[in-house]
Amino acid sequence: MHKYKSPLTLLILLHSAAALALPEMTITIRDHLFYPAEVIVPAGKKVKLIFINQDDTPEEIDSFELNREKVIFGNAQANVFIGPLEEGQYTFFGEYHPASAVGKVIAVSPETFDNAH
Amino acid sequence: MLINTVVLFLRDALPIFVLLSLLRVYASPKWRHLLAGVGVGIMLAALVVANQHTVSQWYQGSGYELLKCITLITAYMLAAWLIIKEPKHVYWLAATIVAVFVVPRSADFSVFVVGFWFQKDALVPILLGTTLGLGICVSVAVLLDVLLSSVTKSAVVRTAFALFVAGQIANVILLLQQIDWLADPGPLWNMGVIIADESEYGHLLKVLIGYEAAPSSFYLLTLFIALLLPLLMRAIRLYVQRNSRSKPEYQA
Incomplete structure (x- = not known):
């Protein structure tokens, strides 16, 4: 049994290391608006979006283009993993406030992303 | 807020009403069994909503998706x-299916209702929107019930039921990709120009057959396996049963 511990630990460590290496973008929800409303991410890479909801009410992040749907409770934060994406624009919105809470993920080439950051 | 409530109610409740119609035609349970299932499901969902912050923080914020x-x-x-x-x-099997299926759907809608219940001017649109949504869901359910009841071949109803449940289980792939428990290989194609996910047809097809305009290979594979596996197992069971019956009986 002991000999199986090492590969398993290695697997967990590799997964954790891969997760740590992911580009992270933080988006704040305030007064039912996204800050920033446009997020630039590298194409071809998995990205971790961290949503921080500063409102008292919950918000549900929804994106048909990214195939993601996640409830962010009031005064809480949550993560959504997206990608790897092709270069282009992907809209997302707050399902509870679709008129105001609108945002966009812009996937650019890694070179353009590195230059921008 | 009114339109929003209708849209959210339809998204969360329509699959429940479709399931009720399919189960009623396919398994012919009594309404009291199905309604008991809905009741138990709503009570369990209330428990989830009451502990929403705790549940959502499980497994580094992946608790709600895992649930x-x-x-x-x-x-x-x-x-x-x-x-x-x-x-x-x-x-009671039909009632249990309904109860388990209702939990995440009604929890999702309850989060919205609970979150905005005490907001100024929100109560009337929420109640009105829920009533309108309920009316649309009942209409679709009755229409589906009448349509399926008129079908004489039970295989058609069975396939429709299998397709519906396969479409629902395929959502697990999207949830696991969202929390990074599963890789996202990207879409195989994009049919968004023909039927967009956000369109009315897209929503209806999503509920009925798990339609995705841009599905990944994982999603499609799960959908097809989930559809074919129970139908295949049933065919094998019937084949074995028929063979064992047709064997000549030797008497001593």
Whole structure:
């Protein structure tokens, strides 16, 4: 049994290391608006979006283009993993406030992303 | 807020009403069994909503998605069992499927209602929107019930039921990709120009057959396996049963 511990630990460590290496973008929800409303991410890479909801009410992040749907409770934060994406624009919105809470993920080439950051 | 409530109610409640119609035609349970299932499901969802912050923080913020995955997988396994065996005297099995299926759906809508209930001027649109949504859901359910009841071949109803549950379980793939428990290989194609996910047809097809305009290979594979597996297992069971019956009986 002991000999199986090492590969398993290695697997967990590799997964954790891969997760740590992911580009992270933080988006704040305030007064039912996204800050920033446009997020630039590298194409071809998995990205971790961290949503921080500063409102008292919950918000549900929804994106048909990214195939993601996640409830962010009031005064809480949550993560959504997206990608790897092709270069282009992907809209997302707050399902509870679709008129105001609108945002966009812009996937650019890694070179353009590195230059921008 | 009114339109928003209708849209959210339809998104969360329409699959429940479609399931009720399909179960009623396929397994012929009594309404009291199905309604008991809905009641239990709503009570369990209330428990989830009451502990929403705790649940959502499980497994580094993946708790809510994992809970949805567990309920979807459980509901699928019970529904698959219903497809494999003869759908006779399965009232409580049908009720259990409904109860498990209702939990994530009603929890999602409850989060919205609870979150905005005490907001100024929100109560009337929420109640009105829920009533309108309820009316649309009942209409669709009755229409589906009448349509399926008129079908004489039970295989058609069984396939429709299998397709519905397969479409629901395929959502597990999207949930696991969202929390990074599963890689996202990207879409195989994009049919968004023909039927967009956000269109009315897209929503309806999503509920009925798990339609995705841009599905990944994982999603499609799960959908097809989940559809074919119970139908295949049923065919094998019937084949074995028929063969064992047709064997000549030797008497001593």
